[in-house]
Amino acid sequence: MGKYWNEEIECMSREDMKKLQSERLVKQVKHVWDNVPYYRKKMEEKGVTPDDVKGIEDLHKLPFLTKADLRECYPYGLLATPLKDCVRIQSTSGTTGKRVVAFYTQHDLDLWEDCCARAITAAGGTDEDVCQVCYGYGLFTGGPGLNGGSHKVGCLTLPMSSGNTERQIQFMRDLGSTIICCTPSYAAYIGETVKEMGLTPDDLKLKAGIFGAEPWTEEMRREIEKSLGLKAYDIYGLTETSGPGVAFECEEQTGMHINEDNFIAEIIDPDTGEVLPEGSKGELVFTSITKEAFPLLRYRTRDICILSREKCSCGRTLVKMTKPMGRSDDMLIIKGVNVFPSQIESVLLKMSNATPNYQIIVDRVNNADTFEIRVELNDDMLSDTVKSIEELEKKISNDIHSILGIKAKIRLVEPKSIPRSEGKAVRVIDNRKLH
Amino acid sequence: MTVKQLSVFIENRPGRLSAVTRILGDAQVNIRAMSLADTKDFGILRLIVDDCEKAAATLKENGFSVTATQVLAVKINDRPGGLADAMKALYDDNISVEYMYSAFINTEDNTAYLILRVENVSSAQVALSDAGFFLTSQEELSGI
Known part of the structure; x- marks a missing residue:
């Protein structure tokens, strides 16, 4: 097996790639126009018909799609194939109206797994490898995506899912895992556990790790590489576009190659929506040109990054994106889970009968995210016993956990103690310095 | 026959107890009895005072959370x-x-x-x- 999973595509000339993207885009626009009334309406509102889109140079004529559209269309509103042709559903981690449900035909799954196979191959994976997938399985795309990619490559695949770290390490030793796939924070935790168990990287056979689903820094990369004795590769994706594998890192480790035969990437000004020239920093927008069931045209990821077409030493010609450098909305990624401050507000008001005056404090201690929510107390929440206040904190904590799927430390604070800026409380303090 | 006790929520940070007692003093409220229940992050100051209504109103005006218990x-x-x-x-x-x-x-x-x-x-x-x-x-x- 070679250096590339699909050399023809991954090393295709810019001209040929543009031609391929154009053909696929034209076909995709017609597909959604014919099959998704919501899209047709959006296009009509902008005065665009499929006849106006003759190639990727016309992409900018199409309307944007946002998470709000996805919510409005939940669950079937953007489905472009009959439901009976769909074979899989995956979903984002968030809930309460923020949930995104993505549909896949068998063809879509094949393409997605193919993208993941490219990522594994770029990390040096072949059918000789033992690939331990410790991303969560289930609705979350991490586990199923890499699992499928690993099968395609022909690796011996260990579908471990996350958690039970000592057992993970036991399997790594007993079965000689050479590749692991998980979130970078979990990789760091595995590294610490290896040390705590009195082992060193020499006791393991790991050579590569494919880590994604949350922001991480170069410092963290070096730490993980040292603690596990492997080379760490970044991977990017979002449920809306399929899952991990939209973009992947090669051995150069200087950004992620976007699978342009499946996804057209644009960088826009988040405020004006104007397309920015290559090399500019702005919001990443994806158009999926091969998906059948759930194709997204000009989907605004809200991730801020830069695209680069500088020649890559790996030989791939696929455009590279930097690690996301921030968000153009207020979404936070905490412990790999997407968190919107508005979700917390809604839990406090609707479930916990608490005040909506809160502040989220996120930090990273020993490479793991800490998540604290301070909530201002009011007279109705107060009682004369410590026990009942602690019960209230516990109730809020459980309510948050049931909606977000992650635990937060709840800390009740005095009324008006959360700093206000121009009358509005400062909602988020992120001390992680990820960007 | 019961009496009214005020409970005040106090975060564990320097100066809070001092602030509560000063506010009551300035309002000419006399504290007849008190106890402080504390945890790692906060405390509940329970007070028996000579003028409950005045004490509660003054504390609330100053941004404290107060509740009354019989x-x-x-x-x-x-x-x-x-x-x-x-x-x-x-x-x-x-x-x-x-x-x-x-x-x-x-x-x-x-x-x-x-x-x-x-x-x-x-x-x-x-x-x-x-x-x-x-x-x-x-x-x-x-x-x-």
Whole structure:
């Protein structure tokens, strides 16, 4: 097996790639126009018909799609194939109206797994490898995506899912895992556990790790590489576009190659929506040109990054994106889970009968995210016993956990103690310095 | 007969207790008894004061969270076993105490005052009265 999973595509000339993207885009626009009334309406509102889109140079004529559209269309509103042709559903981690449900035909799954196979191959994976997938399985795309990619490559695949770290390490030793796939924070935790168990990287056979689903820094990369004795590769994706594998890192480790035969990437000004020239920093927008069931045209990821077409030493010609450098909305990624401050507000008001005056404090201690929510107390929440206040904190904590799927430390604070800026409380303090 | 106790939520950071007591002092409110229940992150300051309404209003104006609870102020004899007698009266009637703290001692008639928080206030009142204990009213407390 070679250096590339699909050399023809991954090393295709810019001209040929543009031609391929154009053909696929034209076909995709017609597909959604014919099959998704919501899209047709959006296009009509902008005065665009499929006849106006003759190639990727016309992409900018199409309307944007946002998470709000996805919510409005939940669950079937953007489905472009009959439901009976769909074979899989995956979903984002968030809930309460923020949930995104993505549909896949068998063809879509094949393409997605193919993208993941490219990522594994770029990390040096072949059918000789033992690939331990410790991303969560289930609705979350991490586990199923890499699992499928690993099968395609022909690796011996260990579908471990996350958690039970000592057992993970036991399997790594007993079965000689050479590749692991998980979130970078979990990789760091595995590294610490290896040390705590009195082992060193020499006791393991790991050579590569494919880590994604949350922001991480170069410092963290070096730490993980040292603690596990492997080379760490970044991977990017979002449920809306399929899952991990939209973009992947090669051995150069200087950004992620976007699978342009499946996804057209644009960088826009988040405020004006104007397309920015290559090399500019702005919001990443994806158009999926091969998906059948759930194709997204000009989907605004809200991730801020830069695209680069500088020649890559790996030989791939696929455009590279930097690690996301921030968000153009207020979404936070905490412990790999997407968190919107508005979700917390809604839990406090609707479930916990608490005040909506809160502040989220996120930090990273020993490479793991800490998540604290301070909530201002009011007279109705107060009682004369410590026990009942602690019960209230516990109730809020459980309510948050049931909606977000992650635990937060709840800390009740005095009324008006959360700093206000121009009358509005400062909602988020992120001390992680990820960007 | 019950008295009103104010509970004030106080975060564990320097200067908070000082702020509460200063605010009450400036408002000419006299504290008759108090106890502080504390945890790692916060405390609840429980107060018996001579003017409940004024104290609560002033604290709220200053941004504190305040709640009022009915508690019992029991007069007991200031002698060994005095408290034990009161506890026995409650125990005999199967009444559990949530918390309690001592108020002040009256040296003139050798009595002490005890603030009691129980789950069932009315049955505690009956139990204590039947056992011969005197329960102080709000007015009496303010006058002491």
